[in-house]
Amino acid sequence: MSLTTAHSVVAPSSNAKLIAGTIIIAYALISIVPLLWIFATSFKTPPDSIAYPPKIVFQPSIEGYCNLFTTRTRQTPEYINSLGPATGFCDETVRKRNMVIAGPSNFLPRFVNSLIIAFGSTFCAVFLGTLSAYGFSRFQVPLADDLLFFILSTRFMPPIAVAIPIYLMYRELGLSDTALGMILLYTAVNVSLAVWLLKGFIDEIPREYEEAAMIDGYTRLQAFWRTVLPQATTGIAATAIFCLIFAWNEYAFAALLTSGSAQTAPPFIPTIIGEGGQDWPAVAAGTTIFLVPILVFTILLRKQLLRGITFGAVRK
């Protein structure tokens, strides 16, 4: 007979915890290494960025960021020496490479395009999605199941399969290379996801809330606004994040349908390669900045996502 210590059958053993912890840490490291590499590259000089073996320890530089935000022309050393003193840090950095700043690059306007299109389409998709989901959830919609399936089916095809027809349509309608066109397109793609996700959340909110509000003297719209919406915030936040991630990262449609004034950041960043050599630090700098908004948005809505739905005073 050996002595065994009593242990819980539901709580994981310490060995299991150790193994689970190791796997999670390993996965987190593997996921974060590419991001850290991009972040590190954005602060390298171009020679450091393509050094072999790769440099882990290096002298940080913001040359990548300078190159990202400017266009430069190559000049003779004599011409550069004839200029007055450098006007700023970036000026000084590029002169060392026999170049002068010719003007701002297109990165900032492209980045602003991305913000407008991604947030605009996310707002539209969540707005339309919430109203449709509420409709499907609360009213007897004829052929509701078929309609919901139809809405979902718009996501079955890969974007590239519909890219050519949409390109032709947009050219006819004058929507190619416009922010409005891109917002409409991303809204159309995201609204199916929004309807399905939000319908699930709204189904969980008891009808009694609206009914109580309507008896208490509110119109249905007011009841929706004051009782359903506050309780659907968790679902709306989660849906908004998914929509935003899609619209923010979308490349195929953006590359095909935008080229000039409405171009978003994803198709713009690769074009940095080729403007005066393979400027990896500038690409990495663009990518790093590109990651910031989505990171901030997710962190801001983190609490909403984690809070879970509280049914409060309703006993189920």
Next chain:
Amino acid sequence: MAEIRVQNLRKAFGAFVAVQDSNFVVEDGEFFVMLGPSGCGKTTTLRMIAGLELPTGGKILLGGEDVTMRRARERDIAFVFQLFALYPHMNVRRNIGFPLLAQGMPPAEIRSRVEETAKLLRIDHLLDKSVSGLAGGDRQRVALGRAIVRRPKCFLMDEPLGTLDTEFRDLMVHELRELHNRIHATTVYVTHDQMEAMSMADKIAVMNHGVIEQFGTPREIYDRPATMFVADFIGSPPMNFLKFGGGLAKGAKEIVVQGAKVAVPEVREDIAPADMALGIRPEHIRFDDGSKLRGAIYGTEYLGTTQIVAVETADGIIKARVPAGIHLSPGEQVGLALNGARLSLFEKGSGRAVRTAMHDQAAEARHG
């Protein structure tokens, strides 16, 4: 406050008829209970009065005004839901004040009305608490507060005590009735619990399969059930039935059940020969060895002051409520004596009660 008049109210969902031609009047200041098993149409009727469902036919009058097709918010009623429907994103004060906000009442007035209501319900100390932290009884009081704060024409309550623990439920039954006695609001209360109905109601409508089987005071419904369904649904244990055959003549005072002659209230109508049932409340049975109606003791259920004794007769088990002091052992043969003045007679086919002398007293009582 106002009376509620329901005329030929009907509701069908496709082929399923939830409510069939209901007629009743809830008088001003009355506490009216709709009682019935689940799916009997009582909640649908209530929701039609509230305006949450539109009827397929018939009329609803609130204080003399036809509101049948009006929107819920235009009816000036208050509704208390089974699940309370307190808004979890608002505290108690804002929950109670919510209906007043809809009327565009100035904030200072809302504040004083909410505080006055909270005092009435003794929840003034909870006003700034979140509703999600409240106990069941307090949630119920907040839901009531939200209903009475507006001083509406009437209150509609859909099984408001259904989710409470037994302990809270008894307390709230008492509080609800006390509150009603103080504010005299016309109230329509839906429940499947006969104890709640009997202890609170001024009038009860017993519903089954979308039909109102009987409408009357708790006493009328208990003493003179109009149908076998009502007799069986009301009372714990329910009314016993013993079958007998043959017709009844006007003026008959006696029937034959299992070979024994039983005195009954004088019959007031002629009934053609058919299957009949004699209805006996458990408390109207006495043990009497002289009686020809016999059975064997099957089991007993001790309740303190009384006991429920199951007796196996030739027509199945019947239950008697007798003083707890009588000692009985299973298998023992007993004779059953019935209180002839309090028995009900039913036509088995339709389930309808036969008119007897018992109903005369009712008519007299109503007119006297």
